[in-house]
Amino acid sequence: MKVNGNSKNNITGYAKRNRNILIFLLLAYALNVGFLITGTQIQLPLYKQKLRSLAVGEVADFQVKAENEVFYVDDEKTEELKELQASNILPVYTIEETKVLNLISHFERFASFYLQEGQDMPLQKLNEELSLRFPNRFGIRDIEILANTEELSRALPLIEEELRILLENGIFPREVNIDQGSGGLLQLWHWKGEEKLHEKYTQKNIITEDEIESVAQQKFAAYNVQPATKAAAVMLLVNFAEQTAYYNATLTSALKKQARQQVQPITYHIEKGELLISEGDIINQEDMRKVEALLEKRPMPDMQESIAIILYIAGIFFLAIILYKPLLKRSRRFYQHTYILLIASIVFSFNIFLVLAFSLVPTGLPVSIGIFTALISMLIATLISQRVGIISSLLLSLIFFAIPDIDIYTFIFSFLAGITATYLIRNAEKRIDLVAGTLQLALVVALITVIIGLFQQKDISWFLKAGGIGIIHAFITGTLNLALLPALEHLLNAPTVFRLRELSDTNTPLFKRMMTVAAGTYSHSMGVANLAESACREIGANHLLARVGAYYHDIGKMDQPDYFIENQQDKNRHDEITPNLSVAVIKSHVKIGKERAKELKLPPEVVEIVSDHHGSDVISYFYQQALKKGGKAVPEEFSYNGTPPRSKESAVVMLADTIEAQSRTIKKPSVQKFEKMVWDAIMHKVSRKQMSNTELSFRDIEIIKNSFIQILAGQFHSRIEYPDQKS
Numbered sequence: 001m002k003v004n005g006n007s008k009n010n011i012t013g014y015a016k017r018n019r020n021i022l023i024f025l026l027l028a029y030a031l032n033v034g035f036l037i038t039g040t041q042i043q044l045p046l047y048k049q050k051l052r053s054l055a056v057g058e059v060a061d062f063q064v065k066a067e068n069e070v071f072y073v074d075d076e077k078t079e080e081l082k083e084l085q086a087s088n089i090l091p092v093y094t095i096e097e098t099k100v101l102n103l104i105s106h107f108e109r110f111a112s113f114y115l116q117e118g119q120d121m122p123l124q125k126l127n128e129e130l131s132l133r134f135p136n137r138f139g140i141r142d143i144e145i146l147a148n149t150e151e152l153s154r155a156l157p158l159i160e161e162e163l164r165i166l167l168e169n170g171i172f173p174r175e176v177n178i179d180q181g182s183g184g185l186l187q188l189w190h191w192k193g194e195e196k197l198h199e200k201y202t203q204k205n206i207i208t209e210d211e212i213e214s215v216a217q218q219k220f221a222a223y224n225v226q227p228a229t230k231a232a233a234v235m236l237l238v239n240f241a242e243q244t245a246y247y248n249a250t251l252t253s254a255l256k257k258q259a260r261q262q263v264q265p266i267t268y269h270i271e272k273g274e275l276l277i278s279e280g281d282i283i284n285q286e287d288m289r290k291v292e293a294l295l296e297k298r299p300m301p302d303m304q305e306s307i308a309i310i311l312y313i314a315g316i317f318f319l320a321i322i323l324y325k326p327l328l329k330r331s332r333r334f335y336q337h338t339y340i341l342l343i344a345s346i347v348f349s350f351n352i353f354l355v356l357a358f359s360l361v362p363t364g365l366p367v368s369i370g371i372f373t374a375l376i377s378m379l380i381a382t383l384i385s386q387r388v389g390i391i392s393s394l395l396l397s398l399i400f401f402a403i404p405d406i407d408i409y410t411f412i413f414s415f416l417a418g419i420t421a422t423y424l425i426r427n428a429e430k431r432i433d434l435v436a437g438t439l440q441l442a443l444v445v446a447l448i449t450v451i452i453g454l455f456q457q458k459d460i461s462w463f464l465k466a467g468g469i470g471i472i473h474a475f476i477t478g479t480l481n482l483a484l485l486p487a488l489e490h491l492l493n494a495p496t497v498f499r500l501r502e503l504s505d506t507n508t509p510l511f512k513r514m515m516t517v518a519a520g521t522y523s524h525s526m527g528v529a530n531l532a533e534s535a536c537r538e539i540g541a542n543h544l545l546a547r548v549g550a551y552y553h554d555i556g557k558m559d560q561p562d563y564f565i566e567n568q569q570d571k572n573r574h575d576e577i578t579p580n581l582s583v584a585v586i587k588s589h590v591k592i593g594k595e596r597a598k599e600l601k602l603p604p605e606v607v608e609i610v611s612d613h614h615g616s617d618v619i620s621y622f623y624q625q626a627l628k629k630g631g632k633a634v635p636e637e638f639s640y641n642g643t644p645p646r647s648k649e650s651a652v653v654m655l656a657d658t659i660e661a662q663s664r665t666i667k668k669p670s671v672q673k674f675e676k677m678v679w680d681a682i683m684h685k686v687s688r689k690q691m692s693n694t695e696l697s698f699r700d701i702e703i704i705k706n707s708f709i710q711i712l713a714g715q716f717h718s719r720i721e722y723p724d725q726k727s
Contacts, residue, residue: 017335025317028342033313035349036402037306039356051295054277056288064277064291066270072293073265082263086256090200091177093170093245095190100167100244107163107240110134111156114146123147142235149232155225159233162219163240168192170245172208177247188245212241270294309402316398320345323391328384330695332604332647336492337384341392344376348396356403365466366452367406368414373397374421374441375477375484381422382485383494393418409452420444421477429497429544431482438478445470495603500544503602504551510600511551514558520566521557524660525550527715531656532649535707539700541648549609549653552602556593556610560585566661583619583638590614590642608646613654615644615690644690651694652704655682663712674712678705 054060113133118126127143138146146152170188178186186206188199207215216237220230268290270276276290277283283291324341328334351371355361361370373396381389397415400406424437424444449466458466489499506526514522529550536543561567563574563585574582594611602610618639645651658681666673682705685691696704 021335021338024339024342028346029313029317031346032349032399033310035346035353036309036313036399039353040305040309040403051291054283054288054291056283056285058283060277060279060281060283063275063279064294066272066274066276066294069272070270070293071267072270072289073267074289075265077266078263081266082260085259085263089252089256089259090185090187092248092252092255093172093186093188094248094251095168095170095188095244096246097191099242100164103167103240103242103244104160104164106134106137107160107236110236110240111160115153115156118146119153137239142239145228145232145235149228151226151229152232155223155229155233158223159236162216162233163237166207166212166215166237166241167244170206171212171241171243172206172245173243173247174208174210176203176206176208178203189248189251190245206245209243213238216241268293305404312402313399316395316402319398320391320395323395324388327388327391332608333384333494337388340380340383340492341388344380344392345396345399348373348376348399352399352403362465362469364458364462365469366410366413367403368397368400368410368417369449369466369469369473371400371414372473372477372480373414373418374445374474375480377418378421378425378477378481379484379488381425382496382498383488383492386422386426389422390419393422409456413448413452416448417441417445417473429501431485431498434478434482434485438475438481441478442471442474445474493601493603495542495545495548495605497544499603500548503548503606504544506551510555514555518558518561518564518567520568521554521561521564524566525552525554527660528553528653528656531660531708531711532653534711535652535656535704536649538703538707539648539652539696541652545605545609546649546652549606549613549649550656552593552597552600552606553610553613553653553657554589554593555596556589556591559592560589564589566664579638586619587640590640605647605649609650609653612642612645612650613657614640615642615654615685615688616640617685617688617690644693646693648694648696648700651691651696654690655685655704656708658685659708659712663715669712671709671713674709675705678708678712 051064054064110130110133113129118129121129123143126147127138127140130138130143168190170190176186178184184203185200188197188201190197190199213234216234219237220233223230225233270290270293276294277287281287320341324338328337331337348371352367355367355370361367373393376396377389377393380392393415397411397418400410400414403410421437421441424440425434428434428437446467449470450463453463453466485496485498488494489496511522514525529547532546532550533543536546557564557567563582565572577585590611590613594607597607597610616639620638645654659678662677662681663669663674666677682701686701691701
């Protein structure tokens with residue numbers, strides 16, 4: 001198998017770009033880790049390092065004062081309180097409802113048998129039947145009691161009711177698990193009718209398996225029945241009553257856990273400036289708790305901390321690859337966008353380093369108030385996409401957790417500010433919209449700081465300071481965004497919405513010249529732009545890119561405008577030359593247009609539309625002319641040299657270009673004629689494999705068709721003929 005030179009060059013180029021990306025990825029990772037480790041290790045003032053030298057039992061060689069107001073939790077006392085609350089939870093017993101129902105069902109079967117057959121059976125036969133129907137439940141003595149009882153049938157409903165009450169109220173095991181620390185109590189969870197009860201019992205008022213007979217004797221002693229009937233009732237109650245209350249270790253453990261969780265931490269307050277330890281004092285355990293509170297219980301930076309940062313940032317990079325890859329892999333700017341994201345991460349970590357190393361954020365405020373997450377997210381959203389900007393807000397904010405003992409509010413401020421900034425510019429189409437977005441961002445940032453302050457129960461002075469710094473943060477973000485975005489747009493030649501808006505201005509020397517020398521082409525380009533923009537808007541493609549691409553798609557015709565039919569008036573220049581020469585002139589406008597687009601430094605996406613708007617289709621008119629003249633016409637020689645469209649926008653412009661031109665040839669236009677013309681044109685491009693490289697679906701094509709028809713119907717609608725108007 002042979003590989004041509006272009007293929008070899010492409011493969012080599014891909015390999016080189018992939019290698020460069022990998023190298024830069026590793027470099028970005030190393031810089032991120034380096035900035036974070038360095039920043040976290042040098043952020044501690046010398047005073048805090050001195051505090052770390054203190055130990056219980058030693059004499060303090062300097063006094064310790066609280067630099068700031070601190071609240072800290074006494075973990076030891078809190079744990080003692082949790083244990084106390086957990087010990088107050090009574091052991092939980094629950095009724096096994098299924099067993100209750102089964103036992104009652106068994107008794108009902110016995111009662112039914114006895115009433116229908118058993119009471120008239122001789123002793124031997126009754127013994128056989130009961131042994132068969134209720135194995136191991138009746139002894140021979142029990143059978144004799146039943147056989148000698150004449151009034152048992154009337155007592156059976158009473159026995160069943162007492163059995164039901166006994167089972168539902170719970171028969172406990174012989175040994176009951178009662179914690180004496182709970183006062184010798186337990187709790188029974190059971191249903192009584194439709195109501196679920198949680199009842200407390202002592203050892204004295206529960207019924208165990210050993211007490212069933214004595215309880216049965218007491219119950220039936222109160223009823224006026226014959227001794228034989230009473231004996232039978234007691235025997236039946238004893239035989240059918242079994243343990244139904246069981247110790248529920250899982251539920252007991254869950255209640256104890258819940259009781260522990262409901263305990264509020266025991267918190268102590270250290271006021272700002274409070275003297276905690278005097279010079280010469282012997283440090284006790286309580287003193288060390290206060291010192292640890294000042295240090296926020298943060299360990300000295302060490303190798304373990306550095307390893308944790310290295311592994312954590314590796315996880316963030318891995319997560320970034322998973323989230324970004326589906327969004328970037330089909331982008332024609334995959335490598336450029338990857339570099340942008342890696343550079344953004346480096347800038348972000350460097351920003352963190354500066355804030356930590358030089359303590360740029362006042363104590364008590366979220367560290368992220370000095371980090372420009374919102375700015376980086378806005379730039380990414382504008383240069384790449386809003387979805388990538390939102391993901392970047394999340395990933396960048398997660399980096400804060402690499403800083404030891406960072407609080408959740410730092411993450412919240414960063415993430416919400418980034419998401420808000422990305423959301424506020426979603427509909428921005430003019431640079432002035434960014435100014436309005438900055439004002440809105442300032443209000444939202446102030447609101448975020450207020451919410452954080454309320455959660456932390458800050459005083460009014462904190463709100464004023466935090467709100468003011470937050471607003472300043474927002475205005476700096478907006479100012480830097482306005483300053484950096486134009487430079488990045490031109491440096492990257494990116495088709496941002498603002499750049500496309502600027503390029504869509506037809507009041508430029510280029511379009512003024514086109515209007516003068518190629519008025520037909522200018523009018524055609526405006527029509528194509530309207531069609532393409534409308535269709536792209538409907539299918540969710542970049543409608544601004546399609547409009548700009550349509551404006552510029554025929555700029556190659558300006559050098560020889562008379563050779564294109566829309567600019568011809570009295571005569572056709574092609575009548576004077578051969579079909580082969582005509583095709584060469586027609587084809588040249590694509591090449592000239594592409595070169596001119598590059599000279600104008602248009603974004604590559606626009607250049608691609610100019611280059612691909614005819615694809616590789618055959619110029620059928622001149623091909624047929626060549627065949628009529630008897631020459632040897634090869635289709636490839638009469639085809640455009642471009643590539644079939646590779647993007648949705650390019651494909652839509654190709655279709656709009658064809659359909660706009662054909663629409664001018666329809667006599668007595670109507671919706672039905674437009675429908676047929678549009679569909680035939682689309683199917684022709686599909687059959688010529690000009691749509692094969694795009695991601696347009698059949699649904700998209702149907703939407704595009706309907707959009708074209710709607711626009712054309714509006715342009716060529718029937719007009720009223722006034723009385724003095726000639727036909």
